[in-house]
Amino acid sequence: MTTERMIDGFSGKKAAEIVGITYRQLDYWARTDLVRPTLAEARGSGSRRRYSYRDLLELKAIKNLLDAGIRLETVRDVFGYLRDELGEDVTQVNLVISGNRSVLVRSGEEIIDLVQNGQGVLNILPLGGVKEEVDAAIVELFPDLEIESSAATGSN
Amino acid sequence: MTTERMIDGFSGKKAAEIVGITYRQLDYWARTDLVRPTLAEARGSGSRRRYSYRDLLELKAIKNLLDAGIRLETVRDVFGYLRDELGEDVTQVNLVISGNRSVLVRSGEEIIDLVQNGQGVLNILPLGGVKEEVDAAIVELFPDLEIESSAATGSN
DNA sequence: TCTCGGGACGACACCGGCGTAATTCCGTCG
DNA sequence: CGACGGAATTACGCCGGTGTCGTCCCGAGA
Numbered sequence: 001m002t003t004e005r006m007i008d009g010f011s012g013k014k015a016a017e018i019v020g021i022t023y024r025q026l027d028y029w030a031r032t033d034l035v036r037p038t039l040a041e042a043r044g045s046g047s048r049r050r051y052s053y054r055d056l057l058e059l060k061a062i063k064n065l066l067d068a069g070i071r072l073e074t075v076r077d078v079f080g081y082l083r084d085e086l087g088e089d090v091t092q093v094n095l096v097i098s099g100n101r102s103v104l105v106r107s108g109e110e111i112i113d114l115v116q117n118g119q120g121v122l123n124i125l126p127l128g129g130v131k132e133e134v135d136a137a138i139v140e141l142f143p144d145l146e147i148e149s150s151a152a153t154g155s156n
Numbered sequence: 157m158t159t160e161r162m163i164d165g166f167s168g169k170k171a172a173e174i175v176g177i178t179y180r181q182l183d184y185w186a187r188t189d190l191v192r193p194t195l196a197e198a199r200g201s202g203s204r205r206r207y208s209y210r211d212l213l214e215l216k217a218i219k220n221l222l223d224a225g226i227r228l229e230t231v232r233d234v235f236g237y238l239r240d241e242l243g244e245d246v247t248q249v250n251l252v253i254s255g256n257r258s259v260l261v262r263s264g265e266e267i268i269d270l271v272q273n274g275q276g277v278l279n280i281l282p283l284g285g286v287k288e289e290v291d292a293a294i295v296e297l298f299p300d301l302e303i304e305s306s307a308a309t310g311s312n
Numbered sequence: 313t314c315t316c317g318g319g320a321c322g323a324c325a326c327c328g329g330c331g332t333a334a335t336t337c338c339g340t341c342g
Numbered sequence: 343c344g345a346c347g348g349a350a351t352t353a354c355g356c357c358g359g360t361g362t363c364g365t366c367c368c369g370a371g372a
Contacts, residue, residue: 012319024360027320032359045320046367068255068277069230072359077225094271099224108268115250115264115280121224122280129275168349180330183350188329201351202337228329 009039009050018137019059026059034076035059053134057090058083060130070097070123078102090127097123165195165206174293175215182215190232191215209290213246214239216286226253226279234258246283253279 010018015037016026029035030042030049035058039050051059058079065075074097081102082095094105099120105111114122138145166174171193172182185191186198186205191214195206207215214235221231230253237258238251250261255276261267270278294301 022360023319024362028360031321042320044367045322045365046318046369048319048368064277068279069227069233069253070277071225071227074225097225108271111271112264112268115267115282119282119285121220121226122278123224124271124278124280126271126275178331179349180332184330187351198350200337201335202339202349204338204349 009052010056012037012049012051014142015051015056015059017141018134019056019063020137021059021063034079035062056134057130058086060134061125061127064125064130068123090131092128095125095127165208166212168193168205168207170298171207171212171215173297174290175212175219176293177215177219190235191218212290213286214242216290217281217283220281220286224279246287248284251281251283253281
Protein backbone atom coordinates (compact mmCIF):
# COMPACT_ATOMS: atom_id res chain seq x y z
CA MET A 1 0.00 0.00 0.00
CA THR A 2 3.01 2.26 -0.03
CA THR A 3 2.64 3.20 -3.66
CA GLU A 4 -1.06 3.14 -4.24
CA ARG A 5 -2.45 -0.26 -5.08
CA MET A 6 -0.63 -3.47 -5.81
CA ILE A 7 -1.40 -5.20 -9.05
CA ASP A 8 -4.02 -7.87 -8.56
CA GLY A 9 -3.12 -11.51 -8.85
CA PHE A 10 -0.38 -13.86 -7.80
CA SER A 11 3.24 -14.20 -8.81
CA GLY A 12 4.38 -17.42 -10.38
CA LYS A 13 6.17 -18.53 -7.27
CA LYS A 14 3.18 -17.90 -5.02
CA ALA A 15 0.79 -19.59 -7.42
CA ALA A 16 2.99 -22.67 -7.41
CA GLU A 17 3.14 -22.68 -3.62
CA ILE A 18 -0.59 -22.30 -3.21
CA VAL A 19 -1.59 -25.10 -5.56
CA GLY A 20 1.26 -27.33 -4.45
CA ILE A 21 3.26 -27.73 -7.65
CA THR A 22 6.87 -26.96 -8.46
CA TYR A 23 7.82 -23.73 -10.16
CA ARG A 24 9.27 -25.82 -12.97
CA GLN A 25 5.89 -27.35 -13.65
CA LEU A 26 4.19 -23.95 -13.61
CA ASP A 27 6.79 -22.63 -16.02
CA TYR A 28 6.54 -25.64 -18.31
CA TRP A 29 2.77 -25.49 -18.38
CA ALA A 30 2.83 -21.79 -19.21
CA ARG A 31 5.27 -22.29 -22.07
CA THR A 32 3.34 -25.22 -23.51
CA ASP A 33 0.01 -23.37 -23.33
CA LEU A 34 -1.61 -25.55 -20.68
CA VAL A 35 -2.24 -22.76 -18.19
CA ARG A 36 -1.06 -19.26 -19.06
CA PRO A 37 -1.31 -16.34 -16.63
CA THR A 38 -4.32 -14.28 -17.66
CA LEU A 39 -3.31 -11.07 -15.89
CA ALA A 40 0.18 -10.74 -17.30
CA GLU A 41 2.08 -12.94 -19.69
CA ALA A 42 5.83 -13.22 -19.73
CA ARG A 43 7.42 -10.82 -22.19
CA GLY A 44 10.99 -12.04 -22.22
CA SER A 45 13.49 -12.81 -19.54
CA GLY A 46 13.15 -10.73 -16.43
CA SER A 47 9.44 -10.05 -16.86
CA ARG A 48 6.83 -11.37 -14.44
CA ARG A 49 3.77 -13.53 -14.87
CA ARG A 50 0.61 -12.67 -12.95
CA TYR A 51 -1.94 -15.38 -12.26
CA SER A 52 -5.58 -14.68 -11.50
CA TYR A 53 -7.61 -16.50 -8.86
CA ARG A 54 -9.37 -18.53 -11.55
CA ASP A 55 -5.98 -19.56 -12.88
CA LEU A 56 -5.28 -21.00 -9.45
CA LEU A 57 -8.46 -23.05 -9.68
CA GLU A 58 -7.38 -24.50 -13.00
CA LEU A 59 -3.90 -25.20 -11.73
CA LYS A 60 -5.27 -26.97 -8.68
CA ALA A 61 -7.68 -29.03 -10.75
CA ILE A 62 -4.77 -30.12 -12.92
CA LYS A 63 -2.70 -30.92 -9.88
CA ASN A 64 -5.49 -33.15 -8.57
CA LEU A 65 -5.75 -34.96 -11.88
CA LEU A 66 -2.01 -35.57 -11.90
CA ASP A 67 -2.12 -36.86 -8.34
CA ALA A 68 -4.82 -39.27 -9.45
CA GLY A 69 -2.37 -40.68 -11.97
CA ILE A 70 -3.78 -39.03 -15.10
CA ARG A 71 -1.33 -38.34 -17.90
CA LEU A 72 -0.62 -34.70 -18.64
CA GLU A 73 -1.50 -35.30 -22.26
CA THR A 74 -5.01 -36.28 -21.21
CA VAL A 75 -5.22 -33.26 -18.95
CA ARG A 76 -4.50 -31.05 -21.93
CA ASP A 77 -7.42 -32.54 -23.86
CA VAL A 78 -9.73 -32.19 -20.90
CA PHE A 79 -9.00 -28.53 -20.34
CA GLY A 80 -9.45 -27.81 -23.98
CA TYR A 81 -13.06 -28.62 -23.32
CA LEU A 82 -13.29 -27.44 -19.74
CA ARG A 83 -11.94 -23.93 -20.23
CA ASP A 84 -15.12 -22.74 -21.88
CA GLU A 85 -17.52 -24.38 -19.46
CA LEU A 86 -15.63 -23.32 -16.35
CA GLY A 87 -18.09 -20.66 -15.26
CA GLU A 88 -18.58 -19.09 -11.87
CA ASP A 89 -20.71 -21.88 -10.40
CA VAL A 90 -17.86 -24.30 -10.09
CA THR A 91 -19.28 -25.31 -6.73
CA GLN A 92 -20.87 -28.74 -6.41
CA VAL A 93 -20.23 -29.61 -10.03
CA ASN A 94 -18.40 -32.79 -10.95
CA LEU A 95 -16.15 -33.19 -13.95
CA VAL A 96 -16.45 -36.60 -15.57
CA ILE A 97 -13.81 -37.72 -18.01
CA SER A 98 -14.71 -40.70 -20.16
CA GLY A 99 -11.86 -41.64 -22.41
CA ASN A 100 -11.34 -38.53 -24.46
CA ARG A 101 -14.78 -37.10 -23.75
CA SER A 102 -15.44 -34.76 -20.84
CA VAL A 103 -18.76 -33.78 -19.28
CA LEU A 104 -19.92 -31.60 -16.40
CA VAL A 105 -22.36 -33.41 -14.12
CA ARG A 106 -24.44 -32.01 -11.28
CA SER A 107 -26.19 -34.85 -9.50
CA GLY A 108 -24.93 -38.22 -8.41
CA GLU A 109 -27.74 -39.86 -10.38
CA GLU A 110 -26.24 -38.88 -13.66
CA ILE A 111 -22.97 -40.39 -12.57
CA ILE A 112 -24.65 -43.72 -11.89
CA ASP A 113 -26.13 -43.72 -15.35
CA LEU A 114 -22.72 -43.16 -16.84
CA VAL A 115 -21.25 -45.98 -14.78
CA GLN A 116 -24.08 -48.32 -15.75
CA ASN A 117 -23.74 -47.70 -19.44
CA GLY A 118 -20.10 -47.26 -18.74
CA GLN A 119 -17.78 -48.60 -21.31
CA GLY A 120 -14.26 -47.57 -20.62
CA VAL A 121 -13.00 -45.79 -17.54
CA LEU A 122 -14.61 -42.82 -15.85
CA ASN A 123 -12.52 -40.21 -14.11
CA ILE A 124 -14.51 -38.06 -11.70
CA LEU A 125 -13.18 -34.82 -10.28
CA PRO A 126 -15.36 -32.88 -7.80
CA LEU A 127 -14.66 -29.26 -8.70
CA GLY A 128 -16.14 -27.91 -5.50
CA GLY A 129 -13.29 -29.43 -3.57
CA VAL A 130 -10.82 -27.60 -5.77
CA LYS A 131 -12.08 -24.19 -4.67
CA GLU A 132 -12.02 -25.17 -1.02
CA GLU A 133 -8.50 -26.48 -1.29
CA VAL A 134 -7.25 -23.33 -2.96
CA ASP A 135 -8.92 -21.03 -0.46
CA ALA A 136 -7.58 -23.06 2.45
CA ALA A 137 -4.07 -22.98 1.04
CA ILE A 138 -4.24 -19.20 0.58
CA VAL A 139 -5.30 -18.42 4.14
CA GLU A 140 -2.74 -20.85 5.47
CA LEU A 141 0.20 -19.56 3.46
CA PHE A 142 -0.73 -15.90 3.11
CA PRO A 143 -3.33 -14.97 5.75
CA ASP A 144 -3.07 -11.26 4.91
CA LEU A 145 -4.74 -11.75 1.52
CA GLU A 146 -8.45 -11.08 1.19
CA ILE A 147 -10.67 -13.79 -0.21
CA GLU A 148 -14.21 -13.04 -1.35
CA SER A 149 -15.43 -16.30 -2.81
CA SER A 150 -14.43 -16.27 -6.45
CA ALA A 151 -12.23 -13.20 -6.38
CA ALA A 152 -9.04 -12.53 -4.49
CA THR A 153 -6.36 -9.88 -4.27
CA GLY A 154 -2.69 -10.65 -4.16
CA SER A 155 0.35 -8.68 -3.15
CA ASN A 156 4.04 -9.38 -3.29
CA MET B 157 -4.80 -82.07 -32.74
CA THR B 158 -2.19 -83.87 -34.83
CA THR B 159 0.06 -84.62 -31.88
CA GLU B 160 -2.26 -85.11 -28.96
CA ARG B 161 -3.32 -81.93 -27.24
CA MET B 162 -1.96 -78.43 -27.59
CA ILE B 163 -0.75 -76.70 -24.48
CA ASP B 164 -3.45 -74.53 -22.94
CA GLY B 165 -3.16 -70.81 -23.04
CA PHE B 166 -2.19 -68.08 -25.48
CA SER B 167 1.11 -67.17 -27.05
CA GLY B 168 2.51 -63.72 -26.46
CA LYS B 169 1.65 -62.55 -29.92
CA LYS B 170 -1.93 -63.74 -29.72
CA ALA B 171 -2.44 -62.30 -26.26
CA ALA B 172 -1.27 -58.94 -27.55
CA GLU B 173 -3.61 -59.15 -30.52
CA ILE B 174 -6.61 -60.11 -28.43
CA VAL B 175 -6.28 -57.36 -25.85
CA GLY B 176 -5.23 -54.79 -28.43
CA ILE B 177 -1.72 -53.89 -27.32
CA THR B 178 1.62 -54.10 -29.11
CA TYR B 179 3.93 -57.03 -28.57
CA ARG B 180 6.51 -54.56 -27.31
CA GLN B 181 4.18 -53.51 -24.53
CA LEU B 182 3.44 -57.10 -23.59
CA ASP B 183 7.15 -57.87 -23.48
CA TYR B 184 7.97 -54.76 -21.48
CA TRP B 185 5.21 -55.45 -18.98
CA ALA B 186 6.38 -59.04 -18.54
CA ARG B 187 9.98 -58.00 -17.91
CA THR B 188 9.02 -55.29 -15.47
CA ASP B 189 6.72 -57.63 -13.54
CA LEU B 190 3.47 -55.89 -14.37
CA VAL B 191 1.80 -58.92 -15.99
CA ARG B 192 3.77 -62.13 -16.29
CA PRO B 193 2.47 -65.24 -18.09
CA THR B 194 1.22 -67.65 -15.44
CA LEU B 195 1.31 -70.78 -17.59
CA ALA B 196 4.89 -70.51 -18.83
CA GLU B 197 7.53 -67.90 -18.17
CA ALA B 198 10.30 -67.05 -20.59
CA ARG B 199 13.45 -69.08 -19.97
CA GLY B 200 15.91 -67.33 -22.21
CA SER B 201 15.86 -66.28 -25.83
CA GLY B 202 13.87 -68.57 -28.05
CA SER B 203 11.54 -69.82 -25.34
CA ARG B 204 7.83 -69.06 -25.34
CA ARG B 205 5.54 -67.38 -22.88
CA ARG B 206 2.06 -68.82 -22.30
CA TYR B 207 -0.69 -66.57 -21.03
CA SER B 208 -3.78 -67.84 -19.24
CA TYR B 209 -7.27 -66.49 -19.83
CA ARG B 210 -7.15 -64.57 -16.58
CA ASP B 211 -3.92 -62.98 -17.72
CA LEU B 212 -5.86 -61.67 -20.69
CA LEU B 213 -8.40 -60.09 -18.34
CA GLU B 214 -5.66 -58.29 -16.47
CA LEU B 215 -4.01 -57.16 -19.67
CA LYS B 216 -7.28 -55.82 -21.00
CA ALA B 217 -8.05 -54.01 -17.77
CA ILE B 218 -4.65 -52.36 -17.97
CA LYS B 219 -5.22 -51.46 -21.58
CA ASN B 220 -8.49 -49.77 -20.64
CA LEU B 221 -6.81 -47.78 -17.88
CA LEU B 222 -4.12 -46.64 -20.28
CA ASP B 223 -6.72 -45.61 -22.83
CA ALA B 224 -8.38 -43.55 -20.12
CA GLY B 225 -5.15 -41.62 -19.74
CA ILE B 226 -3.92 -43.25 -16.54
CA ARG B 227 -0.17 -43.38 -16.05
CA LEU B 228 1.41 -46.83 -16.16
CA GLU B 229 3.06 -46.13 -12.81
CA THR B 230 -0.38 -45.77 -11.26
CA VAL B 231 -1.55 -48.93 -12.97
CA ARG B 232 1.28 -50.80 -11.30
CA ASP B 233 0.13 -49.64 -7.88
CA VAL B 234 -3.48 -50.52 -8.60
CA PHE B 235 -2.72 -54.06 -9.69
CA GLY B 236 -0.57 -54.62 -6.67
CA TYR B 237 -3.83 -54.39 -4.78
CA LEU B 238 -6.13 -55.83 -7.41
CA ARG B 239 -4.25 -59.05 -8.07
CA ASP B 240 -5.35 -60.55 -4.76
CA GLU B 241 -8.97 -59.46 -4.98
CA LEU B 242 -9.41 -60.43 -8.63
CA GLY B 243 -11.53 -63.50 -7.99
CA GLU B 244 -13.87 -65.33 -10.32
CA ASP B 245 -16.85 -63.00 -9.89
CA VAL B 246 -15.31 -60.19 -11.86
CA THR B 247 -18.68 -59.63 -13.46
CA GLN B 248 -20.59 -56.49 -12.53
CA VAL B 249 -17.95 -55.32 -10.12
CA ASN B 250 -16.48 -51.85 -10.41
CA LEU B 251 -12.92 -50.94 -9.57
CA VAL B 252 -12.62 -47.53 -7.96
CA ILE B 253 -9.22 -45.88 -7.76
CA SER B 254 -9.00 -42.97 -5.35
CA GLY B 255 -5.55 -41.48 -5.42
CA ASN B 256 -3.33 -44.36 -4.44
CA ARG B 257 -6.11 -46.34 -2.80
CA SER B 258 -8.17 -48.87 -4.73
CA VAL B 259 -11.51 -50.45 -3.81
CA LEU B 260 -13.91 -52.92 -5.35
CA VAL B 261 -17.48 -51.64 -5.40
CA ARG B 262 -20.65 -53.52 -6.28
CA SER B 263 -23.55 -51.06 -6.37
CA GLY B 264 -23.80 -47.62 -7.81
CA GLU B 265 -24.93 -46.30 -4.44
CA GLU B 266 -21.53 -46.83 -2.93
CA ILE B 267 -20.01 -44.92 -5.79
CA ILE B 268 -22.22 -41.93 -5.07
CA ASP B 269 -21.11 -41.96 -1.45
CA LEU B 270 -17.51 -41.92 -2.56
CA VAL B 271 -18.16 -39.02 -4.91
CA GLN B 272 -20.01 -37.06 -2.23
CA ASN B 273 -17.26 -37.43 0.35
CA GLY B 274 -14.94 -37.29 -2.56
CA GLN B 275 -11.68 -35.59 -2.02
CA GLY B 276 -9.41 -36.08 -4.96
CA VAL B 277 -10.23 -37.83 -8.17
CA LEU B 278 -12.06 -41.11 -8.58
CA ASN B 279 -11.21 -43.47 -11.41
CA ILE B 280 -13.94 -46.01 -12.07
CA LEU B 281 -13.35 -49.11 -14.20
CA PRO B 282 -16.27 -51.51 -14.80
CA LEU B 283 -14.59 -54.91 -14.74
CA GLY B 284 -17.57 -56.68 -16.26
CA GLY B 285 -16.94 -54.91 -19.51
CA VAL B 286 -13.40 -56.22 -19.55
CA LYS B 287 -14.52 -59.83 -19.73
CA GLU B 288 -17.00 -59.08 -22.47
CA GLU B 289 -14.42 -57.25 -24.50
CA VAL B 290 -11.90 -60.07 -24.23
CA ASP B 291 -14.42 -62.75 -25.15
CA ALA B 292 -15.61 -60.73 -28.12
CA ALA B 293 -12.07 -60.19 -29.33
CA ILE B 294 -11.31 -63.90 -29.07
CA VAL B 295 -14.28 -65.06 -31.11
CA GLU B 296 -13.63 -62.35 -33.66
CA LEU B 297 -9.95 -63.06 -34.12
CA PHE B 298 -9.82 -66.81 -33.46
CA PRO B 299 -13.34 -68.26 -33.82
CA ASP B 300 -12.06 -71.83 -33.53
CA LEU B 301 -11.16 -71.39 -29.88
CA GLU B 302 -13.62 -72.58 -27.26
CA ILE B 303 -14.78 -70.18 -24.61
CA GLU B 304 -16.55 -71.40 -21.51
CA SER B 305 -17.07 -68.26 -19.43
CA SER B 306 -13.94 -67.84 -17.34
CA ALA B 307 -11.81 -70.51 -18.98
CA ALA B 308 -10.57 -70.86 -22.53
CA THR B 309 -8.32 -73.08 -24.57
CA GLY B 310 -5.80 -71.78 -27.06
CA SER B 311 -3.84 -73.33 -29.85
CA ASN B 312 -1.05 -72.06 -32.02
C1' DT C 313 19.25 6.96 -12.41
C1' DC C 314 21.65 3.30 -10.16
C1' DT C 315 21.30 -0.80 -7.89
C1' DC C 316 19.66 -5.17 -6.63
C1' DG C 317 16.92 -9.11 -6.40
C1' DG C 318 13.55 -12.16 -8.14
C1' DG C 319 11.98 -14.43 -11.90
C1' DA C 320 11.87 -15.85 -16.99
C1' DC C 321 14.80 -18.21 -20.26
C1' DG C 322 17.90 -21.60 -22.27
C1' DA C 323 20.66 -25.66 -22.23
C1' DC C 324 21.45 -29.92 -20.33
C1' DA C 325 20.48 -34.25 -18.02
C1' DC C 326 17.50 -37.99 -16.65
C1' DC C 327 14.07 -41.49 -16.37
C1' DG C 328 9.95 -44.03 -17.96
C1' DG C 329 7.69 -46.23 -21.75
C1' DC C 330 7.78 -47.60 -25.50
C1' DG C 331 9.26 -48.37 -31.35
C1' DT C 332 12.57 -50.46 -34.37
C1' DA C 333 15.71 -53.40 -35.85
C1' DA C 334 19.28 -57.28 -35.58
C1' DT C 335 20.42 -61.44 -33.04
C1' DT C 336 19.81 -65.66 -30.93
C1' DC C 337 17.84 -69.39 -30.02
C1' DC C 338 13.94 -73.19 -29.00
C1' DG C 339 10.65 -76.49 -31.17
C1' DT C 340 8.65 -78.64 -34.45
C1' DC C 341 8.12 -80.70 -38.76
C1' DG C 342 9.72 -83.04 -42.50
C1' DC D 343 18.72 -85.24 -37.77
C1' DG D 344 18.76 -81.00 -40.13
C1' DA D 345 16.50 -76.97 -41.39
C1' DC D 346 13.26 -73.34 -40.63
C1' DG D 347 10.04 -70.23 -38.52
C1' DG D 348 8.44 -67.74 -34.67
C1' DA D 349 9.41 -65.71 -30.47
C1' DA D 350 12.42 -63.86 -26.66
C1' DT D 351 16.47 -61.01 -26.04
C1' DT D 352 19.59 -57.08 -26.71
C1' DA D 353 20.88 -52.63 -28.39
C1' DC D 354 19.73 -48.20 -29.80
C1' DG D 355 16.87 -44.23 -30.20
C1' DC D 356 12.98 -41.04 -29.34
C1' DC D 357 9.82 -38.20 -26.94
C1' DG D 358 7.36 -36.28 -22.93
C1' DG D 359 7.78 -34.27 -18.45
C1' DT D 360 10.60 -32.45 -15.14
C1' DG D 361 14.85 -31.29 -12.02
C1' DT D 362 19.06 -28.41 -12.10
C1' DC D 363 22.02 -24.58 -13.35
C1' DG D 364 23.63 -20.48 -15.14
C1' DT D 365 22.43 -16.35 -17.38
C1' DC D 366 20.07 -12.43 -18.32
C1' DC D 367 17.11 -8.82 -17.52
C1' DC D 368 12.90 -6.26 -15.97
C1' DG D 369 11.04 -3.55 -12.21
C1' DA D 370 10.70 -1.63 -7.86
C1' DG D 371 12.96 1.05 -4.26
C1' DA D 372 15.93 4.63 -2.85
